[in-house]
Amino acid sequence: MARRRIGMREICCSPKSSSKSDGPNSPSTSLFSSPSRFSFSPSRPSFSDSVMNRTLEMAEPMIMKWDPNSTNYAKVTSLFYESRGEANEFIKCVYNLQKAMHFHSMENSKSDKLVRAQSLMQVAVKRLQKEFYQILSMNRAHLDPESITTVSSRTSARSSLSEFEDEEEDDRIVVVAGESISEVEDVSNVAMADLRLIAECMISSGYAKECVKIYKVIRKSIIDEAIYRLDVEKLSSSQVHKMDWEVLDLKIKDWLRAADVAVKILFNGERILCDHVFLSNDSIRESCFTEISKDGSMILFSFPEIVAKNCKKSPEKVFRLLDMYTAIAEHWPEIEAIFSSDSESVIRSQALTSHDKLGESIRTALAEFETVLQKESSKTPIAGGGIHHLTVDVMDYVTLLADYSNVLSDILAESPPPAKGSLPESYFGIADTDESPAPAISLRFAWLILILLCKLDGKAKHYKDASFAYLFLANNLRYIIVKVRSSNLKYLLGENWISKHEEKVKQFASNYERLGWSHVIESVPREPNASMAPQQVKEIFKRFNSSFEQAHRKHSMCVVSDSYLRDELKVSIAEKILPAYREFYNKHRNTIIKERHSAHVVRFSPEDVAHQLSDLFFGPIELERCLSFEFSPSR
Structure with a gap:
């Protein structure tokens, strides 16, 4: 006064x-x-x-x-x-x-x-x-x-x-x-x-x-027009439920772009202007902004909830849900700041409800993925011991999930992780100790890959030739390791996990060599320079010719798509065969070459053997995959 x-x-x-x-x-x-x-x-x-x-x-x-x-x-x-x-x-x-x-x-x-x-x-x-x-x-x-x-x-x-x-x-x-x-x-x-x-x-x-x-009439029309131009429309539950996934997927992409623009620019800019114009009166400022922004913001933030409730729950759709969940989570501080008053609590509540409903749908989709994986039961062996389509599909899916590991930690926080007893004792390395327990999200990824490895073990048993079974396991585990190393799984599973499984690849490769090429290796004497009778030399050459031709013919069907593993196998096999055969060939070739029909006895020079070994593991033709797994990850 x-x-x-x-x-x-x-x-x-x-x-x-x-x-x-x-x-x-x-x-x-x-x-x-x-x-x-x-x-x-x-x-x-x-x-x-x-x-x-x-x-x-x-x-x-x-x-x-x-x-x-x-x-x-x-x-x-x-x-x-x-x-x-x-x-x-x-x-x-x-x-x-x-x-x-x-x-x-x-x-x-x-x-x-x-x-x-x-x-x-x-x-x-x-x-x-x-x-x-x-x-x-x-x-x-x-x-x-x-x-x-x-x-x-x-x-x-x-x-x-x-x-x-x-x-x-x-x-x-x-x-x-x-x-x-x-x-x-x-x-x-x-x-x-x-x-x-x-x-x-x-x-x-x-x-x-x-x-x-x-003020309200003019500024509300600007927000409503902007929401419309951002391709955000008010949809009912029945409309979303009946919508083809391809159409809904496009609408989700539109929403993701719109949410970023709406929060950072549209509502934020309108908040700034309203605060400035009506600076002197708190109640007018808040009520005015609420009335201007409420319709547009409710349309924007209710869309994810409608999608989460009404789209069909399937593993490949989880990535769109994760994108929307991430968008709300990342923009939440801005949403809280922009819609901060009590009159705007309904807007904040809607954003949180959509966030929670998305989390529920994501948990359901991941559970469905695990169920589909455990039920997969194809028994037809992959020709040439190559990479199974199940390995490709699951690892594509899991590596994409790993990009969302931060939000998945929040989403799955209340869901119990797989029991440690369900994992092999040495499955984790330094992270799985009492002093430094493995993060729950890492255990979940380890569990999914373990299910895949168990499935691959079961599929390997359908090969009639044991060497092909081991090559199949080596191929698929190598593929898994490469995918882990080139994605966020590397940080979730750790170097110890990778090292232990690389050792397993070596064991599988060694077993393949032993079972697939031992009869060729053993056809050459351990002491190739020892003196022998011409007839004994002839028998050794014939035995080598037969075993090498048989092994090469059978294993020329094999496919090793990973160049590192392919070169390792070829070098290892060549080192076990070529030095001994070269010594034997150089020592005893002249003994046979003087005889009639010697060309039928000495059929392979060391260079011939090296050339034929170098042509292995490319497969005879491009192998076709017959996909039977019930989902294919997409983004």
């Missing part, structure tokens, strides 16, 4: 001045030039009458000049565009008129002067409404959310509230607007400053409802 009385004294008692340099709250609005005019006299007007008379004298010419119904000039011209200095004077007149009316009404609420002032105030407010509407509508391009987020921030708007909270209300508005106009040339900042100047004047004068109505 003390501050109000001081302000009134300034209006009434300051010396009159017509200096053009006077600010909006300068003494130029003083009602009297000398304190002697306030001396008490029964015949003179009361103090409030004097205040009202002087205020009307100062305000009426300015306000009537800009009455939209008075002249064509006032009707078509923008006050704020035409003269910002005059606009400030106009705002100052409205403030003074409102104060004088308030002061005068305490003495005489039915005064003719009060009626006149009220009529004048209505004219002024119509002008301000017109200006407010024009600035909002004509500056749509400069007040779009992207421009707003570029030139301002919600934090700066909040901080400016505390910066000026100790100053006179009317002084604060004009100073802030003046600084914005004089210091910042950007059109967006100028428009924002003008809107705030008008809004605070109208709110202070009791016309908040009229101001807010204009």
Whole structure:
């Protein structure tokens, strides 16, 4: 109250001045030039009458000049565009008129002067409404959310509230607007400053409802149009349920792009603008933003919940659900900050509900994946001991899941991990100790791969030739290791896991060599340089020819797609055969070559053997896969 009385004294008692340099709250609005005019006299007007008379004298010419119904000039011209200095004077007149009316009404609420002032105030407010509407509508391009987020921030708007909270209300508005106009040339900042100047004047004068109505209509249309242009539409549960996955997948992709733009730019920019324009009134600011943003934000944040509830639960769809879950999780701090008031709790609640429903659907899809994997029962061996389509599909799926390991940790936090007893004792390395237990999410990935390895062990038993079974296991385990090393699985499973399984690949490869090539290796004497009878030499050559031809013919069907494993196998086999055979060949070839039909006895030179070994493991033709696993991961 003390501050109000001081302000009134300034209006009434300051010396009159017509200096053009006077600010909006300068003494130029003083009602009297000398304190002697306030001396008490029964015949003179009361103090409030004097205040009202002087205020009307100062305000009426300015306000009537800009009455939209008075002249064509006032009707078509923008006050704020035409003269910002005059606009400030106009705002100052409205403030003074409102104060004088308030002061005068305490003495005489039915005064003719009060009626006149009220009529004048209505004219002024119509002008301000017109200006407010024009600035909002004509500056749509400069007040779009992207421009707003570029030139301002919600934090700066909040901080400016505390910066000026100790100053006179009317002084604060004009100073802030003046600084914005004089210091910042950007059109967006100028428009924002003008809107705030008008809004605070109208709110202070009791016309908040009229101001807010204009703001809501224009700004809500901008948000609704933006949501539509972002291809986010309101869908019912039945519409989503009936939708083909290809169509729904496209809509989810649209939503993912839209969510990023809507949160970072659209709603954030609108929040900044609303905070700036209605800085002086918390309740108006919050209710206004809520009404503007509620419809669009509810459409945006309800879509994931509808998808989670109504799309068919299958493993390949989990990645779209994970993308939406991740989007909400990543944007949650921004969502909380933008929709922070109690009136916006329904929006936050909807975003959280979608987040939770997505988590439930993801858990269901992962459980379905594990069930499908455990039930897979194809028995037809892969030709040439190559990589099984189950290995390819499962590892593609699991490596993609590993990209979401952080959010999966949250999603699966309440689901019990596989029991350690279900994993082999040495399945994990350094991570699986009492001092440093393996993370739950790592155990889950290890469990899925273990199920795959068990399935592959079962499929290896369907090979009639044991050497092919071991080559099959070596091929598939090598493929798994390569996928682990080249993905986030490397960090989840650890180097010890990889090292242990690389050792298993070597064991499988060694068993393949032993079972598939031992009869060739053993056909050459352990002491190839020892003296032998011609007949014995002949028998050894024949035995080598037969065993090598048989092994090469059978194993030329084998396929090893991994170049490292293929080279390792060829080098290892060659090292076990070639040195001994070369020594034997060089030592005893001349013994046979003199005989008749020697070409039928000595059929392979060491170079011939080397060439034929180098051609192994490419397979005779491109092998076709017959996919029988019930899902194929896609993104």
